[in-house]
Amino acid sequence: MKAYDIVIIGGGPAGLAAAISAKKAGIESILILERDQELGGILNQCIHNGFGLHIFQEELTGPEYADRYIRQVKALNIEYQLNTMVMEISRDKLVTVMNREEGLFQIQAKAVVLAMGCRERSRGALNIPGFRPAGIFSAGTAQRLVNREGYLPGREVVILGSGDIGLIMARRMTLEGAKVKVVAELMPYSGGLKRNIVQCLDDFGIPLKLSHTVVDIKGKKRLESVTLARVDEKGKPVLGTEEEYSCDTLLLSVGLIPENELSVSMGVEMDSVTSGPRVNESLETSIPGVFACGNVLHVHDLVDFVSEEAALAGKCAALHVLRKEDEGKLAEIFPEEKENIRLVAGEGIRYTVPAVINIGRMEEELKVRFRVGSVYKNAFITVYFDEEEVFRKKKLILAPGEMEEVELTKEKLEEFPRLSQIILRIEEK
Amino acid sequence: MREINLICINCPLGCPLVVEMEGKEVLKVTGNTCKRGEIYGRKEVTDPTRIVTSTVRVKGSKEKTVPVKTSKDIPKDKIFSCVTALKEVEVEAPIYMGDIILENVADTGINIIATKNVYSG
Ligand SMILES: Cc1cc2nc3c(=O)[nH]c(=O)nc-3n(C[C@H](O)[C@H](O)[C@H](O)COP(=O)(O)OP(=O)(O)OC[C@H]3O[C@@H](n4cnc5c(N)ncnc54)[C@H](O)[C@@H]3O)c2cc1C
Ligand code: SF4
Numbered sequence: 001m002k003a004y005d006i007v008i009i010g011g012g013p014a015g016l017a018a019a020i021s022a023k024k025a026g027i028e029s030i031l032i033l034e035r036d037q038e039l040g041g042i043l044n045q046c047i048h049n050g051f052g053l054h055i056f057q058e059e060l061t062g063p064e065y066a067d068r069y070i071r072q073v074k075a076l077n078i079e080y081q082l083n084t085m086v087m088e089i090s091r092d093k094l095v096t097v098m099n100r101e102e103g104l105f106q107i108q109a110k111a112v113v114l115a116m117g118c119r120e121r122s123r124g125a126l127n128i129p130g131f132r133p134a135g136i137f138s139a140g141t142a143q144r145l146v147n148r149e150g151y152l153p154g155r156e157v158v159i160l161g162s163g164d165i166g167l168i169m170a171r172r173m174t175l176e177g178a179k180v181k182v183v184a185e186l187m188p189y190s191g192g193l194k195r196n197i198v199q200c201l202d203d204f205g206i207p208l209k210l211s212h213t214v215v216d217i218k219g220k221k222r223l224e225s226v227t228l229a230r231v232d233e234k235g236k237p238v239l240g241t242e243e244e245y246s247c248d249t250l251l252l253s254v255g256l257i258p259e260n261e262l263s264v265s266m267g268v269e270m271d272s273v274t275s276g277p278r279v280n281e282s283l284e285t286s287i288p289g290v291f292a293c294g295n296v297l298h299v300h301d302l303v304d305f306v307s308e309e310a311a312l313a314g315k316c317a318a319l320h321v322l323r324k325e326d327e328g329k330l331a332e333i334f335p336e337e338k339e340n341i342r343l344v345a346g347e348g349i350r351y352t353v354p355a356v357i358n359i360g361r362m363e364e365e366l367k368v369r370f371r372v373g374s375v376y377k378n379a380f381i382t383v384y385f386d387e388e389e390v391f392r393k394k395k396l397i398l399a400p401g402e403m404e405e406v407e408l409t410k411e412k413l414e415e416f417p418r419l420s421q422i423i424l425r426i427e428e429k
Numbered sequence: 430m431r432e433i434n435l436i437c438i439n440c441p442l443g444c445p446l447v448v449e450m451e452g453k454e455v456l457k458v459t460g461n462t463c464k465r466g467e468i469y470g471r472k473e474v475t476d477p478t479r480i481v482t483s484t485v486r487v488k489g490s491k492e493k494t495v496p497v498k499t500s501k502d503i504p505k506d507k508i509f510s511c512v513t514a515l516k517e518v519e520v521e522a523p524i525y526m527g528d529i530i531l532e533n534v535a536d537t538g539i540n541i542i543a544t545k546n547v548y549s550g
Contacts, residue, residue: 047484048482061498147496175481203505
């Protein structure tokens, strides 16, 4: 049987960055497993620009961003296997995989990094009963068809959901010659970036209808029309506000969900808000030696943060392997195990990653990432160590679509030896 | 005097900008919270430009398309002529990132370059 120190599941930006940092932390034996025929993950179909502003201070397209990491993986001689699907991972890190050449086989790992990314939500998006004619796609599927297959899936388009992928596809299909009639968003605000609303909708005169949803679809074989209606505060359609749009295509862009079948079946403890694993300061799941990063952990809108997070996961996976090899050497790095401190998502906060911190293992600084539950203007992000406020920062705007972060330092935490929980809250004054 | 309404795209605040113009001259930008809003407002009404990304067809590869972009931003009103020009283009693999796919697209003086390696076979 093959054996590696670290096996990384998924060769998208998260898997690539994790592999690079594990290698730099001193691990030679690393394998990336990727089910697709190339590395790079979803970035390969994201041909628009706007990636990498944070890390590289320039605007790259998705494939260009991926290439920077693929080059490093190759330069560092990190092994990867393409067209190889991971089927199962056991609690003791026996990875069962399948590909055409070798059939079904197993790989033993000392540490595993979960980096499987996310998929698009689709079920439940169309809250109407009955038959589904052809012509209804998720925005990501349409993105793959247009950008990879060179195939335009329709000529007259309605888009439900104003997430970034939907907005990007509104522009893409318009440029390819389709007529995008309207984008409808259930919420009173868009989940997409302002920049995308301006450059993908306003530039082309595509209307965005907030607080609207699809109430009817017509068409036997192929979609013929979609009816939109305004919704009230409770999300119920308002009678008499219906408008019918003739179209042959409906794109759904209603959010992403981490791809965690593997994690769930191996018994990793999950977080019901993020739909990703619960992790500690080392991005380690409830199973020691199993780490998670990128969109499989929580959905990111900026790939830069995926790369940053994954680098930490890769480094911690490396430390896990080194610790197993030499308990003594690691005693220096992790002087003592301490009690876990819980991170609590207080008022206004939906979740935090990580969910627990062990000070003994944390680095000097730790970024805690989180999302807020609704739109706030002129509000404060606050952090409490038990009852005591230790951090307060005014934000002109906070929105559910934008991931936020606060930095905790080991030094500060050590001032509170009996600390049991850290609470994040949004306060309006 | 004319007033043009814009939304600043430089941060999630999305300030509603009002640009006051006299002919081709910007008199004043209001509604911005910071300097970046003013810079954006001035540029957007006098010389709006965009990077354009698209794909062109490929021969001689497993891949059907190669993604491309304008090497610099081009005037906003040239976007459609740019993508129309690209519809006519077909290239032969292999193609490497940064290769020039089309020169001086739509008379903008800007080249279209590949953004991905596409190997032959
Ligand atoms: C359709 C779509 C469009 C997006 N557009 C943008 C955008 O424009 N800008 C932006 O910043 N972000 C965008 N995102 C978010 C984007 O996914 C992240 O920025 C980033 O790509 C996440 O990296 P990742 O490595 O976590 O996931 P991914 O890029 O999804 O990579 C995960 C990889 O794991 C592989 N994998 C999964 N399961 C298995 C298995 N069982 N065995 C082997 N391999 C497996 C997949 O094939 C994939 O290559 C988009 C996401 C989607 C779904
Ligand atoms: S003007 Fe400044 S604060 Fe307002 S949206 Fe633009 S960058 Fe943000």
